Amino acid sequence: MIKIENLHLSYQTDEGMVHAVRGVNIDIAEGQFFTLLGPSGCGKTTTLRALAGLETPADGEISIDGKLVYSGPKSINIPSYRRDIGMVFQSYAIWPHMDVFENVAFPLREMGGRMPKSKIRDKVLAALSLVQLDGYEDRPAPFLSGGQQQRLALARALVKEPKVLLLDEPLSNLDAKLRDEMRTELRDLVKRLGITTVYVTHDQLEALTMSDVVAVMETGLIVQESTPFDIYEEPRTRFVAAFIGQTNFVEGKIDAAANGAGRVGSVATSCGSLRCILPDGAGIGDAVSVVVRPEDVYLADQRSVDGDNMVTAEIAEIVFMGETLECTAIVGAETMRLKLHPSTRVEAGQSIKLVFPADRCRALAS
Amino acid sequence: MATRTLDFPKMRFDRRKLNPWHVTIFLVVTVLVAVPVAILILGSFSNAKMPTDFTWATLTFANYPEVWLDPGTYNILYNTVVYVAGATFVGVSVAAILAWLVERTTIPGKIWIYAGVPLALAVPGLLQAMAWVILASPRSGFINRFAMDKLGFESALIDIYTLGGMIFVEGLRLVPTAFLMMVPLLRSMDPALEEAAYTSGARPLSTARKITLMLMAPGFVAVTIYQAIIALEVFEVPGVLGMPADIHVFSTRVYMLVAEAEFLPTYGQANALAMLYLGVALVASYFYWRLIRRSERFTVVTGKGYRPKLTPLGKWHYPAIGFVVLFMVLAIILPFLVLLYTSLVKTLQPPSWDVFSTMSFKWYSWVFDYGRFGSTLTNTFQMVFATATIVTVLSFAISLIVVRSKFVARRVLDQMAFMPHAIPGVVMGLAFLWAFLQFDKFTGTAMFGSIWSVVLVFVVSFIAYGTRTMNAAILQIHSDLEEAASVSGAPPWRTLWRVFMPLMMPSLVGIWVYVVLLSVRLAGAPLILYEGRRTEVLAVLIWYLWDDGEWEAVAAMGVMLMIGLFTLVLLLRGLGFGRSMAQAR
Numbered sequence: 001m002i003k004i005e006n007l008h009l010s011y012q013t014d015e016g017m018v019h020a021v022r023g024v025n026i027d028i029a030e031g032q033f034f035t036l037l038g039p040s041g042c043g044k045t046t047t048l049r050a051l052a053g054l055e056t057p058a059d060g061e062i063s064i065d066g067k068l069v070y071s072g073p074k075s076i077n078i079p080s081y082r083r084d085i086g087m088v089f090q091s092y093a094i095w096p097h098m099d100v101f102e103n104v105a106f107p108l109r110e111m112g113g114r115m116p117k118s119k120i121r122d123k124v125l126a127a128l129s130l131v132q133l134d135g136y137e138d139r140p141a142p143f144l145s146g147g148q149q150q151r152l153a154l155a156r157a158l159v160k161e162p163k164v165l166l167l168d169e170p171l172s173n174l175d176a177k178l179r180d181e182m183r184t185e186l187r188d189l190v191k192r193l194g195i196t197t198v199y200v201t202h203d204q205l206e207a208l209t210m211s212d213v214v215a216v217m218e219t220g221l222i223v224q225e226s227t228p229f230d231i232y233e234e235p236r237t238r239f240v241a242a243f244i245g246q247t248n249f250v251e252g253k254i255d256a257a258a259n260g261a262g263r264v265g266s267v268a269t270s271c272g273s274l275r276c277i278l279p280d281g282a283g284i285g286d287a288v289s290v291v292v293r294p295e296d297v298y299l300a301d302q303r304s305v306d307g308d309n310m311v312t313a314e315i316a317e318i319v320f321m322g323e324t325l326e327c328t329a330i331v332g333a334e335t336m337r338l339k340l341h342p343s344t345r346v347e348a349g350q351s352i353k354l355v356f357p358a359d360r361c362r363a364l365a366s
Numbered sequence: 367m368a369t370r371t372l373d374f375p376k377m378r379f380d381r382r383k384l385n386p387w388h389v390t391i392f393l394v395v396t397v398l399v400a401v402p403v404a405i406l407i408l409g410s411f412s413n414a415k416m417p418t419d420f421t422w423a424t425l426t427f428a429n430y431p432e433v434w435l436d437p438g439t440y441n442i443l444y445n446t447v448v449y450v451a452g453a454t455f456v457g458v459s460v461a462a463i464l465a466w467l468v469e470r471t472t473i474p475g476k477i478w479i480y481a482g483v484p485l486a487l488a489v490p491g492l493l494q495a496m497a498w499v500i501l502a503s504p505r506s507g508f509i510n511r512f513a514m515d516k517l518g519f520e521s522a523l524i525d526i527y528t529l530g531g532m533i534f535v536e537g538l539r540l541v542p543t544a545f546l547m548m549v550p551l552l553r554s555m556d557p558a559l560e561e562a563a564y565t566s567g568a569r570p571l572s573t574a575r576k577i578t579l580m581l582m583a584p585g586f587v588a589v590t591i592y593q594a595i596i597a598l599e600v601f602e603v604p605g606v607l608g609m610p611a612d613i614h615v616f617s618t619r620v621y622m623l624v625a626e627a628e629f630l631p632t633y634g635q636a637n638a639l640a641m642l643y644l645g646v647a648l649v650a651s652y653f654y655w656r657l658i659r660r661s662e663r664f665t666v667v668t669g670k671g672y673r674p675k676l677t678p679l680g681k682w683h684y685p686a687i688g689f690v691v692l693f694m695v696l697a698i699i700l701p702f703l704v705l706l707y708t709s710l711v712k713t714l715q716p717p718s719w720d721v722f723s724t725m726s727f728k729w730y731s732w733v734f735d736y737g738r739f740g741s742t743l744t745n746t747f748q749m750v751f752a753t754a755t756i757v758t759v760l761s762f763a764i765s766l767i768v769v770r771s772k773f774v775a776r777r778v779l780d781q782m783a784f785m786p787h788a789i790p791g792v793v794m795g796l797a798f799l800w801a802f803l804q805f806d807k808f809t810g811t812a813m814f815g816s817i818w819s820v821v822l823v824f825v826v827s828f829i830a831y832g833t834r835t836m837n838a839a840i841l842q843i844h845s846d847l848e849e850a851a852s853v854s855g856a857p858p859w860r861t862l863w864r865v866f867m868p869l870m871m872p873s874l875v876g877i878w879v880y881v882v883l884l885s886v887r888l889a890g891a892p893l894i895l896y897e898g899r900r901t902e903v904l905a906v907l908i909w910y911l912w913d914d915g916e917w918e919a920v921a922a923m924g925v926m927l928m929i930g931l932f933t934l935v936l937l938l939r940g941l942g943f944g945r946s947m948a949q950a951r
C-alpha cells in the first residue's frame with residue numbers, strides 16, 4: 001500500500017545541512033496500523049511529512065497505493081493536494097476562522113468536480129458522528145476543548161475517505177486520562193474503517209498498544225521493524241532495548257558459543273557467568289551487553305539450581321508500587337532494577353539469591 | 367479602636383483600602399488627559415477671541431455653523447479622505463509586500479531587509495517631504511529641471527505639491543511601522559494551518575485565498591486602521607507639500623486657524639473643526655481596539671516552531687530584489703543624499719560637475735553661527751530628555767498599577783492612558799494651548815511660552831505607546847518570579863529592585879529611546895504652542911527656516927539630525943527591540 005525506498009532528506013539551516021532522514025525503507029500493507037517510534041529529533045516527523053508531500057526529499061522513492069508520488073531518479077513529485085491522504089497534525093491545525101462544519105467540509109469542497117450541498121452535508125455529519133462530535137457543527141472551531149479539537153482534526157482527515165491516514169503525535173497535547181481513552185478509541189476507529197494508518201509517536205506505550213507494526217527510528221534510520229511483541233521481546237540492538245520498556249544491561253564477553261536449540265551460550269560478566277541467547281554470528285570473545293527485563297527476574301527457591309543463572313544480590317532500595325515491588329539490587333559491580341511480586345518478603349540490606357532465566361536473557365552486540 | 371486585630375480581618379481591610387500612591391497616579395493621568403480635552407470641548411462653544419478671554423458668558427453654538435456651513439470645510443474633508451486613504455493604501459501595501467517577501471519567500475539578504483526597513487523611522491516626515499520638494503517641485507525640482515533642460519520636456523514632469531505627492535511621501539513614511547506590525551502577524555501563524563489545507567486537497571492558490579488571507583484579515587485590517595490614524599494626524603507632510611499649494615487637510619487647517627489668529631482670532635472655530643477630527647480619530651481607534659480584541663480569539667496554539675515553507679520566487683527573484691532596493695532608495699537613501707547635497711552647495715541648484723568642485727561646509731558653519739540654533743538645540747535636548755524620562759517613569763507606574771494591582775479604577779486608568787493615541791497632535795496642541803492659558807491666568811505662572819508646555823503635550827501623546835509596551839513587558843514577567851523572591855525573604859522594594867528592574871531594563875530603555883526618536887521628529891504640536899524663542903525646538907526651527915527659504919541651512923540641520931536618528935534606531939535594535947527579528951533569519 002505504502003512503499004518508501006531509500007528515502008533521504010536534509011534541511012538547510014543556518015548552521016549547515018541537517019541530514020534528517022538517511023535511507024529509510026518502509027513497506028506497509030493495506031489496512032495496517034504502522035507506527036514510527038523514536039526519540040525526539042530522530043526524523044519521524046520528517047519521514048511522515050515526506051510521505052505527505054510537505055517536504056521534498058533529496059533522494060529515494062515513495063509510492064502510495066501503487067502510484068509513484070515521489071521519485072528522485074525519475075524526477076517525480078506529486079504535490080500534497082494530489083496525494084490521496086488525510087493528515088492529523090500535532091497542533092491539530094484547526095482553522096480558527098471557520099466553524100466545525102466548515103472545517104470538515106473543506107476537503108470535500110476542494111475535491112475536483114462539484115459535490116452537491118446535500119451530499120457534503122451528509123458526509124460531514126457522518127464524519128462528525130464517527131468521532132462523536134454530533135451536534136457541534138455550528139460551534140466556532142476555537143471554542144472546542146483540546147480533546148474535541150483532536151477529534152475534529154481526525155474527522156477532517158477522514159471525511160474524504162482517503163486511502164491513507166497520517167497522524168503526527170495526535171495524542172501528545174491531551175491530558176493523561178484522555179490520552180488513555182483516545183488510544184483505544186483511535187485504534188478501533190481506523191481498524192473499523194480499514195484505513196492504512198501511519199502513526200508517529202515517541203511514546204512507547206502508544207506504539208505497543210496500538211500498532212500492527214512498529215518501526216523504531218534512530219538518527220534518521222529505521223533500526224528495527226516488527227510487531228510490538230517482537231520489538232519488546234527480541235530487541236535487536238541495545239538502543240531498541242533501552243528505548244522500549246525498562247531494561248537492565250550487564251556488560252560482558254562471550255565465553256561459550258551457542259549450542260543447539262535457542263542459540264543459548266554463555267557470557268562472562270561481573271555478576272559471574274550468565275547463560276543467555278546470543279546474537280546470530282557471535283563468536284567467543286565478542287563484547288556484548290546482556291539484557292534482562294526487571295519483570296523477568298525472580299527470587300531463587302528450592303527448585304533452583306546453580307546452572308539457572310543464580311546470582312547473589314543485596315537489596316539496596318524497595319519501592320512498593322501496588323501491583324509490583326520495585327527493588328534496586330546490587331549484583332557484583334552492577335546495580336539492577338527488579339520487579340518482584342508484591343507478596344515477596346524482602347528488606348533493604350538483605351542478601352538474596354536471584355535467578356535470571358536463561359531464555360529471558362538476551363545478549364546484544366555492544 | 368482595637369490595638370491588635372486578627373490577621374485575617376486586617377488583610378481584608380488592606381485590600382479595600384486605597385493605596386495613596388495609586389490614587390495619585392490616577393489623578394495625575396486624569397488631569398493630563400481629561401482636563402485638556404474637556405477644555406477643548408468647552409472652547410469649541412465659546413466665541414472668546416483668545417483663550418484668555420474665555421468666560422461662561424461667551425458660550426455659544428455659533429462656531430459650529432460657522433465651520434460647517436463653510437464650503438471650504440467640505441473641500442478639506444474630501445482632501446483628507448483622499449489623502450488618508452491613498453497614503454494608507456500605499457504604505458500598507460508596500461509594507462505587506464516587504465513583510466511577505468522576508469517572511470515567506472526565498473529572497474536573499476533578509477537580514478538587510480529586517481535591519482534596513484526600520485531605518486526609515488529615522489527619516490522625519492518633515493525632512494522626507496522637504497527632500498522631495500527639492501527633487502520634484504514643479505519649477506526648480508531637480509527631476510523637473512533635468513526633464514525640461516536636458517530632455518526637452520515642455521512642462522514639469524511631476525509636481526510634488528499635490529494630493530498625489532502627499533500620498534506618495536506619507537505612504538513611504540508609514541511603511542516602517544506597518545512593516546514592524548505585519549512581520550509578527552505573518553510569523554505567528556502556524557504553518558500547519560496551511561499544510562492542513564494542502565493535505566486536504568487544496569491547491570496553493572486556493573489555500574492562500576481561503577486560509578492564509580482569511581486568517582490574516584483581522585490583523586491586516588487592524589494594521590490598516592492604525593496606519594490610517596497616523597496618516598490622519600500627521601501634520602508635517604501636508605504642511606510642507608499641501609499648504610504652499612493651498613491644498614488643506616484637517617491637520618493643516620486647524621494649524622492655519624491658530625497660526626493666523628494674531629490677525630483674526632478664530633480659536634473657537636479651530637476647536638469646532640478639531641471636534642470632528644477628534645471624533646473621526648476616536649471612532650477609528652475604537653474599531654481598532656475591537657479588532658485587536660477579536661483577533662485574540664484567532665490566536666492559535668502553535669506546535670513546533672519550525673519556519674513555514676518558503677515560496678521560491680523563480681522568475682520574480684530580480685523584480686522582488688528591485689522592489690526592496692527601490693523602497694530603500696526612495697525612503698531612505700535618496701532623501702538623505704538630496705539633503706546632504708543641498709547642505710554642501712553654495713546655493714541650491716541641480717547637480718552638475720561644476721557644483722561638485724565648489725562644495726563646502728559653509729552651511730554647517732552658518733548653522734552653528736546662527737543665533738537661534740544654540741538655544742534651540744538646548745531646548746530640544748531638554749524637551750526630548752524630559753519627555754522620554756517622564757513618559758518612561760509614568761508609563762511604568764501606570765502599567766504596574768494596571769497589570770499588578772487590585773486598584774479599583776485600574777481599567778479606567780488603562781483606557782485613559784490609551785485615549786491620547788487617538789488625539790491628533792495638532793488637536794492635542796490646541797487643547798493644551800487652552801489649558802495652559804487658563805492655568806497661567808489663574809495661577810500667574812508662565813507655563814505657556816516655556817519648553818515645559820511642549821514636554822507636557824508630548825508626554826500625554828506618547829503615554830499610550832509607553833503603557834501599551836510596558837503592559838506587555840510586565841505581563842511577560844511571570845509573577846512567580848517575584849513571589850519566589852519574596853518567599854526567599856526579600857522585602858518588596860528589594861524584590862522590585864533586584865528581580866523586577868533588571869528584567870524590565872531592556873523595555874525601559876527601549877521605550878525611552880523610542881520616545882526620544884518620536885518627540886524629536888514631530889512639528890505639529892510644538893508649532894501650535896510656539897511662543898517665542900524659549901519654546902523653539904529643532905523641528906520648529908527647521909519649519910520656520912524652510913518657510914524663509916533657507917533651504918541649504920535646513921538641509922545641513924537635517925543631515926545632522928538624521929545621522930543622530932540613525933544612531934538611535936541602531937541603538938534600539940542593539941537593545942533587543944527587534945533583536946528576535948535579526949536572529950530569526
Ligand SMILES: Nc1ncnc2c1ncn2[C@@H]1O[C@H](COP(=O)(O)OP(=O)(O)OP(=O)(O)O)[C@@H](O)[C@H]1O
Nearest residue numbers: 011013018020039040041042043044045046202672
Ligand atoms: N524545518 C526544519 N529546518 C531545519 N531542521 C529541521 C526542520 N525540521 C526538522 N529539522 C531537524 O531534522 C531532524 C529531525 O526532525 P524531526 O522533526 O523529523 O524529528 P522527530 O523525530 O519528529 O522529533 P520529535 O519527536 O521531537 O517530533 C532534527 O534534527 C530537527 O532539528
Ligand SMILES: [Mg+2]
Nearest residue numbers: 044045046168
Ligand atoms: Mg515530530
